[in-house]
Amino acid sequence: MDASTISLCMIVRDEEDNLGHCLESVCGFVNEIIIVDTGSRDATPAIAGHYGARICHFPWQDDFSGARNESLKQAIGEWVLILDADEVLPPETAHALSHLASCRDVEAWTFAIVSPGPSNEAGQRIRHPGLRMFKNREAYFFEGRVHEQIRPSILRANPTAAIRHADAEIMHNGYRQPSGQRREKTLRNISILQQALSESPDDPFLSYNLGLSLYALGDLENSRRHYEAARQHLGPGDLFTAAFFRNYAICLGDLGDFEQALSLIDEGLAYFPDYPDLYFIKGELFFDLHLMTQAKDSFLKCLRFRTSPEYVTTEGVTGYLALQNLAEVSARQQDLDGAVAYLEQALRIRPADALFAQLYSLMRQKGLTEGEVATYLENGFHLDRPVIARLLLDEKKAAYGREDLQHLEKALHGGSATAGVYYLLGTACANLDRHEQAFVHFAQAGLQEPGNELYAACALEQLASQCLLQISRMIDLENGPVELRKEIFKLTSLRRKAQRLKQDLLESGAGSRKPEGEADSDAASGV
Secondary structure: OEEEEEEEEEEEOOOOOOHHHHHHHHOOOOOEEEEEEOOOOOOHHHHHHHOOOEEEEOOOOOOHHHHHHHHHHHOOEEEEEEOOOOEEOOHHHHHHHHHHHOOOOOOEEEEEEEEEOOOOOOOOEEEEEEEEEEEOOOOOOOEOOOOOEOHHHHHHHOOOOOEEEEEEEEEEOHHHOOHHHHHHHHHHHHHHHHHHHHHOOOOHHHHHHHHHHHHHOOOHHHHHHHHHHHHHOOOOOOOOHHHHHHHHHHHHHHHOOHHHHHHHHHHHHHHOOOOHHHHHHHHHHHHHOOOHHHHHHHHHHHOOOOOOOOOOEEOOOOOHHHHHHHHHHHHHOOOHHHHHHHHHHHHHHOOOHHHHHHHHHHHHHOOOOHHHHHHHHHHHHOOOHHHHHHHHHHHOHHHHHHHHHHHHHHHHHOOOOOHHHHHHHHHHHHHOOOHHHHHHHHHHHHHHOOOOHHHHHHHHHHHHHHHHHHHHHHOOOOOOOHHHHHHHHHHHHHHHHHHHHHHHHHHHOOOOOOOOOOOOHHHHHOO
């Protein structure tokens, strides 16, 4: 093998939409490209050939490790770099590869795999560690049919192997694939995981990943069942244990079991007291329960940490997201000055339009005129006038919503009582926080078109919102009976599920449920 040379090893199938972007990002920074194609029916092989790749055709056998290891057999470089077709190297990472390969005392490198959400660059991003570069040795090979890992074989062959974090990123764009493709991959992984679990029923890693996949499909009860199975055999030293506590707590929160979710988080914090995501989720649970003092305490704790590269994390939980939530808590507590101060801190970290709009709204609530707020934003944050003008327009959406509502009501009274008109009426009322009216209109739309899941999801969301609004006006939820708070959380969870279902239906064309997919192998597993 040549010193410091790098072999890029990939397995692909029908990746014509992604492969070119991936290979373009590494072209000139690796010494060879090895592509194991497991049965492409599109232009994937031609694209690989364009970049000078050596292409090996390998029959798919429901075994990711088998395909990965076939690529390793072909590699002749001293180092192996692993990428998926929906990943790209940022320029700074690509330029760092030669330096990483020159470190003689390191056996393997982990990278931060960064996964943007499905919407746009302004959305939240998930980070997780992934072992993607390692010495090319015969004793190193992948294990596991799905969510395959190479670390175990490295440590078996070399227990003192130096595995270091590269302080470099790999961008993963799998969440941005069409939801149908993500669902198809999730179903494929579930099938493989079930087969593997039948052979190794006590393997917590398999049960955990099956729980993740089922959660991605929206099957929360079965997801919970497999998380619990994983928990029975989980050890604090397992690499995915921290991610287990994070992801299982999210599942329990969505199920409305706040008591077990909070208990699980506390258990996780006993093992991982520096894991900010656990404090953040805890804060969200307390917020949903209208326990603002406890929520504030949890979000403040997030600010004490800097996220370790060894944790699966949502970017911003130690910064702008925690500050944004602290602003929400302060506003609920009628502390507008505190809310503004937290938002100002958040904007110093991440100057996003949504945060500016939230700040603008708070300043208006404090009694400032439009002109005074505009001057404040221009001087305090150096915003240009076009951006401020856009914020002004956003702030006036409620007024436009009222005008839209008047036009729609005229159409309704004029005889245009179609399901579409009722749906638009419901949407306009929902935008104005008129939940009771919105529910009535969505219900009417559903009566016009029986079986339409979108109308049902919208009606359910508004019904839950109206109930929560009325209850919060009747009693002090923070100091109210514990049993009542449990029921309130279930209602909040119901609203959240309806919101998620509505979004899925809108993305899929409002005809049938199209759940979110899952992350790539490393992202799902958190290793």
